[in-house]
Amino acid sequence: MQKLLLLGDEAIAQGAIDAGLSGIYAYPGTPSTEITEYVQSSKKAQELNIRSEWSANEKTAMEAAIGMSYAGKRAMVCMKHVGLNVAADAFVNSGITGANGGLVVVSADDPSMHSSQNEQDSRFYGKFALIPTLEPHDQQQAYDMVHYAFDISEQLGTPVLIRIVTRLAHSRSAVQRKETIRQQNKITLPSDLSQYILLPAMARKRYRTLINKQDRFLELSETGGYNTYHEGSDKSLGIIVSGLAYNYLMENYGYRKVPYPVLQVGQYPVPEALVRKMDEEVDEFMVIEEGFPFIEEQLKGLLSKNITVKGRLDGSLPRTGELNPNIVAKALGLESGYGDPVPSLAVSRPPELCKGCPHIDTYNALNKAMEEYGQGKVFSDIGCYTLGALPPFQSINSCVDMGASVTMAKGAADAGMHPSIAVIGDSTFTHSGMTGLLDAVNDNSNVVIMILDNATVAMTGGQHSSALNRLESICKGIGVEEDHIRVLSPLPKNLEENTNAIREELGYEGVSVIIPRRECIKTLSRRMKTKAKKKKKESTQ
Amino acid sequence: MKKDIILAGVGGQGILSIAATIGMAAVDKGLYLKQAEVHGMSQQGGEVQSHLRLSDRPIASDLIPEGEADIILAVEPLESLKYLPWLAPEGWLITNTVPFKNISNYPHIDEVIARIKERKNHVAMDAESIAKNIGSVKATNIVVLGAAAPFLGIEYEAFEKALRNIFGRKGEEIVNMNLKALKSGQELATANN
Ligand SMILES: Cc1ncc(C[n+]2csc(CCOP(=O)(O)OP(=O)(O)O)c2C)c(N)n1
Ligand code: SF4
Numbered sequence: 122m123q124k125l126l127l128l129g130d131e132a133i134a135q136g137a138i139d140a141g142l143s144g145i146y147a148y149p150g151t152p153s154t155e156i157t158e159y160v161q162s163s164k165k166a167q168e169l170n171i172r173s174e175w176s177a178n179e180k181t182a183m184e185a186a187i188g189m190s191y192a193g194k195r196a197m198v199c200m201k202h203v204g205l206n207v208a209a210d211a212f213v214n215s216g217i218t219g220a221n222g223g224l225v226v227v228s229a230d231d232p233s234m235h236s237s238q239n240e241q242d243s244r245f246y247g248k249f250a251l252i253p254t255l256e257p258h259d260q261q262q263a264y265d266m267v268h269y270a271f272d273i274s275e276q277l278g279t280p281v282l283i284r285i286v287t288r289l290a291h292s293r294s295a296v297q298r299k300e301t302i303r304q305q306n307k308i309t310l311p312s313d314l315s316q317y318i319l320l321p322a323m324a325r326k327r328y329r330t331l332i333n334k335q336d337r338f339l340e341l342s343e344t345g346g347y348n349t350y351h352e353g354s355d356k357s358l359g360i361i362v363s364g365l366a367y368n369y370l371m372e373n374y375g376y377r378k379v380p381y382p383v384l385q386v387g388q389y390p391v392p393e394a395l396v397r398k399m400d401e402e403v404d405e406f407m408v409i410e411e412g413f414p415f416i417e418e419q420l421k422g423l424l425s426k427n428i429t430v431k432g433r434l435d436g437s438l439p440r441t442g443e444l445n446p447n448i449v450a451k452a453l454g455l456e457s458g459y460g461d462p463v464p465s466l467a468v469s470r471p472p473e474l475c476k477g478c479p480h481i482d483t484y485n486a487l488n489k490a491m492e493e494y495g496q497g498k499v500f501s502d503i504g505c506y507t508l509g510a511l512p513p514f515q516s517i518n519s520c521v522d523m524g525a526s527v528t529m530a531k532g533a534a535d536a537g538m539h540p541s542i543a544v545i546g547d548s549t550f551t552h553s554g555m556t557g558l559l560d561a562v563n564d565n566s567n568v569v570i571m572i573l574d575n576a577t578v579a580m581t582g583g584q585h586s587s588a589l590n591r592l593e594s595i596c597k598g599i600g601v602e603e604d605h606i607r608v609l610s611p612l613p614k615n616l617e618e619n620t621n622a623i624r625e626e627l628g629y630e631g632v633s634v635i636i637p638r639r640e641c642i643k644t645l646s647r648r649m650k651t652k653a654k655k656k657k658k659e660s661t662q
Numbered sequence: 663m664k665k666d667i668i669l670a671g672v673g674g675q676g677i678l679s680i681a682a683t684i685g686m687a688a689v690d691k692g693l694y695l696k697q698a699e700v701h702g703m704s705q706q707g708g709e710v711q712s713h714l715r716l717s718d719r720p721i722a723s724d725l726i727p728e729g730e731a732d733i734i735l736a737v738e739p740l741e742s743l744k745y746l747p748w749l750a751p752e753g754w755l756i757t758n759t760v761p762f763k764n765i766s767n768y769p770h771i772d773e774v775i776a777r778i779k780e781r782k783n784h785v786a787m788d789a790e791s792i793a794k795n796i797g798s799v800k801a802t803n804i805v806v807l808g809a810a811a812p813f814l815g816i817e818y819e820a821f822e823k824a825l826r827n828i829f830g831r832k833g834e835e836i837v838n839m840n841l842k843a844l845k846s847g848q849e850l851a852t853a854n855n
Contacts, residue, residue, distance in 0.1 A: 126689060210749045235700065292698040292724040295689065365724070372723035446727040458729025460753075461746040464777050466769040468740075470672070473764075505705060643706070 131225055132260040133199075133256065134159035135296065136267030141303035142335045143194035143222070146182035147203040150201030152290035155228035157199055158584075169305065175578075178523075178552040179204035183211040190224040191445045192241045193309035193319060193558035199227045202243050204595045205555065209246065216250035217319060217327045221311045223271035224280040231287050232315055232412050232443035238503070238520070240441065240544035242412035247282040247389060251331055253338050254282040254389040255347065256364035260294040262387065265545040266347070268299065273341060277334060283300050286411050288443065314330055316347035335390070343394045347387035350395050355380040359403030361396070361416055362386065365586075366409040369449040373457075391416055396423050401462040407452065408432035411444055466568070472508060479575050479639035480506045482611035484514040487544070487571070487638075488620035490627060491516075496569065500533070502526040503552070504546035505579045505641070517544055524553030530568045531561045540627045541567060547574040547588035555595060561632050569626050569633045572596075575641040607630060611637040663816050666719040666726040668745045670710070671737035672762045673777070676803035677710045680735065681839040683807060685827060687820035688716045698724040709741060716815070735810045737789070737803050738762045739774045756810045756851070758789040758802060773833045785809050785851050789832035792846050808847020818848065 127135060134156045135363045137145065147157040158171045160166045166396035172189075176182035179200045198208070205212060212226060227433035229244035246253030257263040263285065270281040286644075315323050340347055353359075360379070362370050363386035370379065382403060384395050392620050399406070406428060408417040414433040424430070428501055437452045438444065450457035491498070501507060501517035509516045519529060525548075526543035545554045550572050560579035561568050572592055578584040588595075596606050599659060607626060609619045619637070626633035640648075667684070670735030671677045681697055688695050700715045712728045719823060728747050733754045742757040749755065761771050778786050789805035796805075804825070811821055822841055829837045 126695070128684060184743075253722075288698055288724050289698070293685070294695060294696045294721075295694070366722045369725075372727060376719065446723050447726050450727070458727055459747060460729045460749045460751075463746055464743050466777065467743040467771055468742075468765065468767050468769065469686070469744075470707060470709055470765050472705050472708050479703075507704070 124295045124297050125624045126293055127260055127264075127292060128155055128293050129257070129260050129285055130155035130229075130291070131159045132264040132296045133267055133283070133285070136264040137197045137225070137297065138163060138166050138169070139302045140223075140268045140271045141195050141305045142171055142197055142273050142383055143305045144186065144189045145197045145199065146176050146186045147577050148179050148182055148204060149175050150204050150229070151581055151585045152231060152287045153199045153201045153204070153227065154581050154584070155290070156227060165374040174586065175585055178392060179208040180211055183208035183215070184567070186224060186226075187211060187215050187218070189263045190220045190222040190384055191311060193222045194306045195223040197225045200229070201230055201237065202230045202241050203237060203239065204228070205243055205246050207523070208362040211381035212280075213250045214319060216252045217331055218317045219278040219327065219330070220274050220280050221278070221309070221316075222306050223274040223627055225267065225270045225283060226280060227283045227285065229287070229290050230284050230412055233287075235287055237441060238522070240412070242415055243282065243284045244389060244412065244415045247284065250280075251335065252279050252282060253277075253341065254284060256284045256387050256389070257289065258364050258367045258385075258387060259289070259291065259298050260292070260489065263289065264298070266387070269345075269347070273345075279331075279334060279338075284364070285444055286365055286443070299617055311430065316388055323459065332655070339390050339393065342390050342392040346390055348384045350398065351379065351385065353378075353380055353382040354402070356382065356403050358405050359399040360384070360406055360407050361399070361420075362409040363416060365411050365412070366449070369444055369446045370409060372446040373450045373453065373455050386416065391419050397418065398588060400424050400426070400428070404428075406430040407437065409438065409444065409449060409452070422661050453536040462637050471511065473511070474505065474508050475642055477642045478505070478573040479611045479637065480509065480573055481642065482613060482616065482619070482639075483571070483573055483637040484509045484516045485624055486609075486611070486616055487542075488514065488516050489616070489620040494627070498538065499539055499542045499544055500529040501544040502546060502549045503580070504549055504573075505575075506544060506546055506573050509544070524557055527554045527557035527570055528560065530570065531557060531564070531566045534566045534568045535564070539567060543568065543570045545570065546579075547571055547572055547576065547592060548578040548586040550592070551588040551595070552585070555599065556633070558596065558601070559599050559636075567630050569623070569635060570636065571635045574636050574638040575644070576638075577641050577644040578646060579641040583641065583647060599633050605631065605633040607633070607635045608635045609635060611639050633651060665715070665733065665815050666731045667714040667716070667733045667735055667814070668726065668748050669712040669735050669804070670741040670745055672741060672764070673708045673710050674704055675710070675762070676800070677737060677738040679828070680737075680803050681712050681714055683804075683821060683824045684716070684814065684822035686827060687816050688853065690820055690823065691816055693705060696720050696721045696724050708760075709744070711741075711745065714790070715807060718852060721842075723851050726770050733810060733813055735806060737806055738772070739778060739786070740768065743774065743777055749781075754810075754813050755784040756806065756813070757784075757786055757849065758806050759786050760788055760790040787818075787847070787850055789847065792850070793843055796842045796846065797839045801840055804840045804843040805847040809845035809851040810835055811848045812851055837842060
């Protein structure tokens, strides 16, 4: 089978296709988006009829995958780390129901917050749900682990979590595919039809089953092949290193052998027997892991002596941010290179809205309408439009989690703040703003909800938005009065008209929805290009 | 053989096409490769950067350690300076000199160029004019790649082959323009050094 040059994300997708996947479910989120996009654009996946459209949010994605697994087929769910918070209810309970067809969840963490609100570590979720968790260190291992994950998921009847990080998700390297491609499963219902009914009596039984599986999960961690003990002659230090951090360790030794014993971790629960083996022979530990001190915190209960553990907790490694070869070198007391500093004249280019972006016209109108009310009354959300927080606009005052603008505006209105405004994107609205709008309608809260409809999920690269052509009917269905659902055309020439429309709704006591609607110019130009290409193809045929 | 290359520029300047071309040439020569990209935000005009590592032996880290890059290959002069901490003392700074100004505090271009010329090993060229003369500003990135070609440790023909592969679908005209762009960059670099 040929070697392919793949991003870590793409290696996971190819691995899933080759492992007999029937459906992939996801909501876009950096750095996980390319997994699903790879399946969507794969000819092979189309031939095999693998289901791959975007879901409305991570929870609906997770639940649909549980359903596919229930029916006996292999399903994968992908998301960025904070997406797992949204999917958490379904995810944690899927540990208790267990899996029928293989069920693999991929969560992509973003240490250093290259494009996220936090740097939470998904391994905690794996432990919390009491399920096996895998952490590949390179693209090849990412590909291979997907097969292994589906195998153990079906053998042990459990969902499996794969945790990756930005630098693996978005780094390319050669991947050797497997010789044989697995067939998809046929529909087979769970042998016990009460397995998925988590009524207390049944749930207690299922929970017991999950607890009883823990020994087997641990045994697999110790013997399954993804946790390896490399012997070393210098026992003054023992190194536990997980996932991507292994690459940084090896980089520092070039092609020499690491003199210390090294426990390379790629599977959880933490392999206790291998940790104890190291404990017996070394004087001191160092734990090198990307993300939180997850293994490091668990060592305390495992080590017999009062032994020093170096890592992120004692300051040997920084407590926050991603690792790199130089940071690891420093922790190990090794020499590391340095170049010239960045000259002070090399100023940065802060991100800004594209020239011609519809959000610009919306913010210009909003700022004008808000002149009489002063600053501090506009809640917002996550998307391109979050750049409205920065100069020259400085129109918005919050960005917490997807959907929060609507509900925060409601809460502040309940407190008596006036006006109270939410600014939310079309995709974010159908992700998790709709339910908040229902709360506002039921309470008749005095809010103005602006849904910025640019007909796409722009922030993550222009994916299809679940909200497309549905916004007015959703708002109407939720109970917003028709007269107070206003659609605007955000263009410079309409500034006056749009400002007035916003002013009017600010004066209305109750729930108003304003929908400034114009397509994202990047998505528009991409769409035009594809159209032209298609035309050219047709005319040459 | 081992080459660590930092690619730098601004969104839309074709950094990832350079990476793809070098990558294809390297894989064709049987080299190991790792390429970490920063997929920035979607909006226009942000910084784009990629770590590209080639070697005849397996490569451990996806990121290049500081002070060890052999080459900074930049399509924008100010961007070329942001990665100096990675450049080895003897490393080459190869860059287009035409600024992309989308910020109000962009420093005076003469100061930027002066700073680039402080590096003993540098190739600084107006790749944009060269590309324009050939037929399209769009080939600016390939002119810079051509200028870096003599330093990459891969024979020139491999890049030509990769360009044919990558631009093949777009027709003979585009392929030839890119081959010309590559050639002019290469000639400029060899004439000056
Ligand atoms: C729970 C969660 N899932 C996914 C993301 C990634 N993400 C950030 S903004 C965004 C969507 C933005 O789309 P939209 O609301 O339509 O705004 P636009 O960018 O188009 O202006 C996504 C998917 C996230 N931050 N949090
Ligand atoms: S990508 Fe689209 S939505 Fe985002 S800033 Fe550019 S034009 Fe606006």
